[in-house]
Amino acid sequence: MLLDFALPAHDRKIIPEGRLSGPMPWIIAIMLFLTSLVAAAGLTLAQAAQQGGQDLSRQITVQIIEADPTQRAASRAAVVRNLRKFKGVISVDPVTDSDVRQLLEPVLGADILNGDIPIPALIDVRFDTPPTPATLGRLRNVLGPVAPDIRLDPHSNWMAPFYQLMNMLLLLAGAMFLLLLVATCAVVVLAVRSTLNTHRATIEIMHLMGGTDVQAARLFQRRVALDALLGGCVGFGAAAITIVTLDKGFVAAQPGLLSGDALSVSGWVILALIPLAVTALAMLMARFTVISALKKML
């Protein structure tokens, strides 16, 4: 079908190709701009969810709840030693008391923290694979004798609602992407029908001279493909500029929240393929529209 794009120059004249003269390339540009933005958002979310999910699901925080600071320090040292020996643990990072205070200060206030409130000791633990409830049970059994008041907080627990939300956003992005594609197809169908009506006399003449439906469809396919490609390139270009600008804006506003390359290379490749895919889809839609319309003629 894509070979139909390469029509001889004289055949192209049968249906005039007014480059960017009609509204269709511009409508497709707008649709592609929105589609690319939605796709970029979806890809970034998916990437972040995948990376974050992988990291966080392998981490747990061990809390040692002990009011006596001396006993707490001793328990922490013993727990750290046991954790380092535990199978599957790849890193153990005790959080310093000052870091914990810094963490709690915005919530509890400096005055309360400076009082007699006992602060738990925290230890960040990273496993090679996400720990199962059985692994956590074994770990609790190992650590129980050295620190009876211990709590294990798998990060996946408190991140679950967040990832649920991310998954919903991903689904939403996917649905919007599909809806935009459907709308683009609808635009193509309407444009082809309109062009077909404009050039009905020419197509009838072609038919009466022995032209086939496929020959007529090729003329429209090429015209629609050019419009879609031009509109697609404009839409993608505008979307790319927007994404890069937004990415830089996010990085400047919140360093560390997003890296400078929020969209990976593969993400950019996928985005760049969208105009081509839409062009192919538009050609296909044009072909089906023309052939189904011509079938009503003898």
Add this chain to the structure above:
Amino acid sequence: MVLTLVPDPRNSLCPVMPFVPFISVMQSVVEFDNVGLRYGTGAETLTDLTFTLYAGSFYFMTGASGAGKTSLLKLLYLAHRPSRGTIRMFGHDAVTLPRNLLPGFRRRIGVVFQDFRLVPHLSAFDNIALPMRIAGMSERELRGPVTDMLVSIGLNERSDARPAMLSGGEQQRVAIARAVIGRPEILIADEPTGNVDPDMARRLLQLFAALNKLGTTVVVATHDLHLLKEVEGAQIMQLDKGRLSDPTGSLRHPPKPLILNN
């Protein structure tokens, strides 16, 4: 198919062979049998048409306005299917012919429309070349014949002109050239001389007659009764209120033997 014995005019055109009145088979190209046509639920526009057109024959179709000439021509160039009856064309049933086979049959028919139906944004050259391009001929193959055709209709200087820049007569010549360029087996012309002066009308008929001598079956619908005398041996199909009369007897079954002029 009805077989009739006739002298073959091609024999006298061959310079190396002595004239021998040799016998060829006269073959039907179109056979209508009890054909009727109605548009929608209205009365029949064409009623009980039964006739045969033979290869290499020349037919004038006459009749008053509204007699059904254009409707009959539409059946002949496969733009419509009849409401009833059977049509055989080139030995095949054209009524039940699958739609995907129609283009192949249509390429064997040249049509000159009453309103020309030239493609408005194509030049005279491109309009004439259109049937050849549709048939898949390359640019190299079609350039010569199209240029020759433009010369023969006197429009070689205006080959780049679009229809809007041509006079009615010039448009008609382009339409005729487009119909005959592919050497169709049947040439159907609806009032082909309506917009040209008498001299050009005579020249166009000479062109049709020349094609007819090369074996093309020609059907010309016309109001102009003077034209009927211009082509020797031409048969007349007269339509009256959708029914066909047969003043020359050529459409009978079996037909009157037809002697072709050399």
